[in-house]
Amino acid sequence: MITVQSLTKVYGAHRAVDDVSFTAQSGRVTGFLGPNGAGKTTTMRAMVGLTPPTSGTVTIGGLPYADIPNPGRHVGVLLDASAQHNGRTGREVLTIGARTMGLPDSRVEEMLDLVSLSGDEGKRRVRDYSLGMRQRLGVAHALLGDPSVLILDEPANGLDPAGIRWMRSLLKSYADRGGTVLLSSHLLHEVEQIADEMILIGRGKIVAQGDRKSLLSGGAASALVTSEDNERLAKALADAGIATSAAGEGLRADCDPAAVGRAALTAGVVLTDLRTGSAGLEDLFLSLTADTQREGHPSAATDQGDRA
């Protein structure tokens, strides 16, 4: 279990992390989400003692990181997959880690197998690794000491779709066995499928946290609909007291999809597409961090035209 309490890190006039508090429970995958530069990495670095906080504390399983003996055996850390010596082979990188932690060299082969870097790939130098391979090596390094807590910064970065799926099942089963997993990402869809709990951070501050359901429960019902006669449908909906607006090729109705279906049935309009238009987690994510986003919030994120 990771407990972050009132963590603040100030660089000059810049508050990189501003009074951040949260808990990552054991047996769960906690997603740490935020746009680039939101303070995710600084928070994770503070967890493992690389960045001294300006104020606040972090404990892992009740202990400050510096008080954990042989920490690699308890906490697996991947902060930056590219931070490895280019002149070492993947196997050598793991061997150094294993030797430091006092593990047998056989553990290195196990880990290389686990992340599918076996055979020749393990003998290649990190210089010649793709970003995806570096991520696999970094995950292998984090898992070397069979830790009960995992702290992974952007572990899916650079992985191909199969790799992301592999990572997902790996972390999921890890948490199912009682481990604590904290992983960060700036891409929501990487996280929302595996995270039991999500922490959203923007400009150093936590803007929302909770599980997927509780994060979404705040949104008003909405449906996106396309029919053979949108005008008649809009009128039928208006008669039922439901407001609509144009959205892409169809309409957005301020009600749940069932109400639209009922109105269409009554009016005898053929629907070609009907689905929930309630703000997805992505919209929530973007709107929560809207004032912290560099690009601003694309207001039409749920418009039909933008959705495949």
Next chain:
Amino acid sequence: MSTTAPAPTALDVSATPPVPFGRLVSVELRKALDTRAGRWFTGSILALCLVVVVIYALAAPTESQSLGQIAGVAGGVLGYFLPVLVILMLTSEWSQRTGLVTFTLEPRRPRVIGAKLVAALLLGIGLIVVALVIAVLGNLIGGGDWSVEARVLINGAVVANLIAILTGFAIGMLLMNTPAAIVTYFIYTLVLPTAVGVLSALQDWFDKLAPWIEFNTAQQPLFMGDYRLEGQEWAQFVTAGLIWLVLPFVLGLMRLLRAEPK
């Protein structure tokens, strides 16, 4: 996976001893030699040492052929490049960003730095032994006598190399950047003594001042005359050593202990 273990909230660290210091030292030694750069550089130093010794054995006049003198040559070549190897041990943690892992696996940074220093000294001793073996080979080729002036051997092979290792260590800690540290080291050991020599030749007052403020100059009595420091030479050695070795070492140590590995 199916058996849901009770989720522990506290870490049980009672069965985990801290990483022993000896293990840190052996890992640092391994790291110094397990990269292409480290291995090639070490190999190149020894190869260069061999080449210089063989040339000396073949070309030097008979009266200059003895084990002691040839060992001084081998030790000199080694002492010249050994600091670069030591610099790499420190700066690669930052230039190659491996410090992120190193200082996470052992968050007590003074232990890591201590392990690096011990590893650097062990590496230095190992290379000195190989250099002495090369010197013996050279003396066989040159056919010189086997006399060894103990003081020359100690000054040339041990003291000079110890200073070289510590100098490299200090520069590496202080600059945390491979190219900058290597350039600085060669300026310190090549350009600085030359500049001081020129200035000393031109200005009499500077000639008197130089041994006090320039460490290379202050070390010269170790390799000349009766190979020992006496009276004022000791004072000069200590003063210049404080400026060029102790001060950078302390500043570097402070910087390294505080730096945030990025």
